[in-house]
Amino acid sequence: MLKLYSLLLYPLTLIAFFFVGISYAGLVEAGKNQGLAGGAIVFGYGIMAAVIGLVIALFVAYKTNRKTIFWLNIILTVGIVVFYVFYHIKFLERQKVKTLEKQNIEQPTQPTEPTSKTSAATKPLV
Structure with a gap:
């Protein structure tokens, strides 16, 4: 189980598997409408998936040969890079939307002119 090449x-x-867990949580919308607990729920899904993945990796490392573990390392590395790129692009898109919204809010508006010279407080109630 603790072979040097399987470390x-x-x-x-x-x-x-952490990325798989948080992706699954995103698909089933596990943290939606949960307020501040939403992040912890998604993180919990990631941790549970990582632990399950570690148990699977221990069994795989014990039962398979070196060549299979080598190829699994390559596949896992490519998978991690794909997940990272996906979530990074998603993050950049959200930042772009926030920047555009902030620019729309910060644009000064022109003051409007009052419709009459008297204010509503000086008019008698009927």
Whole structure:
């Protein structure tokens, strides 16, 4: 189980399955409408998936040969890069939307002229 060439498999599996867990939480909208607890719920999904992935990696490292573990390391690395790029692009899109919204809010508006010279407080109630 603790072969030298399988030591890379464990952290790669933790990271890859963490991404799988948070992606699953996003698909089922686990943290939606939960307020501040939403982030913790999504993080919990990621941690649970990472632990399950680590258990699977321990069994795989024990039962398979070196060549299979080598290819699993490559596949997991590519998967991590794909997840990272996906979430980074998603983050940049949200930042772009926030910037555009902020620019729309900060644009000065022209004051309007009152419709009459008397204010509503000086008019008698009927």
